[in-house]
Amino acid sequence: MGEIYMNICIVTEYFPHSENLEIKGGVEVCAFNEAQQLSKYNNITVLTSNDENNTDDFYIDNIHVICCGNKRNYTQKGSFTKRLLFMKDAYAVGCNLKDMDLIIGYNFITYPVAWKISQKLDIPIVARYHDVWIGRWIDTMGVSGIFGEALERYFLKQDIDLILPVSDYTKNNLLPYFPGERIKTVHNIVDFPSVTSKPYTNPTIACVARLVEYKRVEDLIRAISIIKDSIPKIQCKIIGTGPLESQLKQLSKELDLDDNIEFLGFVEKHEDVMKVVNSSKIFCLPSVVEGFGIVIIEALSLKTPFVAAEIPPVVEASGRKGGLFYEPKNYKQLAKSLLKLLTDDKLYSQLQKEGYIQSKNYTKEAIGSRLNDIFNNIEEKKK
Missing domain, CATH: 3.40.50.2000 (Glycogen Phosphorylase B;)
Incomplete structure (x- = not known):
């Protein structure tokens, strides 16, 4: 060596x-x-x-x-x-x-x-x-x-x-x-983040993605609109910038989600990004194009289970441990998966444990x- x-x-x-x-x-x-x-x-x-x-x-x-x-x-x-x-x-x-x-x-x-x-x-x-x-x-x-x-x-x-x-x-x-x-x-x-932060008061979903078409952040926004009917105080924090930022903010407004979705823009320090993920109940990756999905592993290391579009690179990275998958671009199925994790405490605890173990491979x-x-x-x- x-x-x-x-x-x-x-x-x-x-x-x-x-x-x-x-x-x-x-x-x-x-x-x-x-x-x-x-x-x-x-x-x-x-x-x-x-x-x-x-x-x-x-x-x-x-x-x-x-x-x-x-x-x-x-x-x-x-x-x-x-x-x-x-x-x-x-x-x-x-x-x-x-x-x-x-x-x-x-x-x-x-x-x-x-x-x-x-x-x-x-x-x-x-x-x-x-x-x-x-x-x-x-x-x-x-x-x-x-x-x-x-x-x-x-x-x-x-x-x-x-x-x-x-x-x-x-x-x-x-x-x-x-x-x-x-x-x-x-x-x-995966340079595992060492962060400490308190859980958000309301159930919160974090998303870290460039605001471009193939990241499919609009699917998450539409899913939040569905979840809001069952969990009115649901929160979603979106980190990232890109050419679709204005369009996605407009979609959020049209769906009456101004009180539920917060666009945090570009967060300069990686540690601060990870604090948002650590404080959230779930991490969501709706992207349909990924080379690996490193942020999924980072979330698992923080014991934050994920919900992601079922694409081969993310399945490989996670080993199907620590989260749930849904059909890419199917925002209704995304909403269903998020709701399941938000309401099934036994499943949530199981995914936390197995995901943390999986993260140590990187x-x-x-x-x-x-x-x-x-x-x-x-x-x-x-x-």
Whole structure:
């Protein structure tokens, strides 16, 4: 373990600017947690986007973070020109890095950049893969999805040394496009939150999601409208921002849920996000597209049972422990599942216990060790 000390470059579109995890999505959590673990054994340099919080470069402990491209806000859709400028600048910066042994890309925007840098520096490339979107880009992201579709197809045709999907579900989706012998599943690290907070006075459902179409937050809002008939004081706290924010707030208003649903927007500190989950009775993940569902595991570690759309990555992550599933996009079934958990104390207690045990399969030490061994093996083969 740690016998080979490597210089590793991580390319990720977004990265926090301190240990407070000022981030907005699962990919960024993954990149940060893995950079921290790998930095115990290796020299880590991160290439990421510039934003209003960052200087040109800075350090988080011994991780060197270099900001590339023009300053820009976080986005999951569009921003085509600024993303291209980021890719161009990250490539230029990466090509000037000295003595790199390995480069890792963390999302669709950074995969081609990492590959180009690997070609220039003649070093191995690894892709940390969260989901396969081939054939779904345009339906999910609109017109801007054309760009993503082209990038993903282009990347998977290249001579990549290793792809590390975060789930077996993603691995299986990769197999039609990439050789199976160069794919290894490594689950996400879950940096279990250590938080203390009092339970909310009224029964509360927490949701943490970007407010975009495929997260299906509207299904939760409609479910709350149904639950309100049986539990008038039901509360729902939604953490996240996105292009559908105004639309979802309007839906909440139309359904007369102003006193039941609170939109908390972007919560800067990850600890504060987890306090909301910890204080809530149930965590809800209505999303129909996930690479892994890390927040489900975080909720289980806090003994907060979940209700989630039944999609393979979340089923795999949870092992069907600690929560209930419902048919994706079926808000009536979602409401029924939530009501069952809110009213069945015996079931609730059972799910708390089994979910907490399941969460222990994702410790940062275990995943960090596995990643480091894999990267050491790549370096040994190169020699």
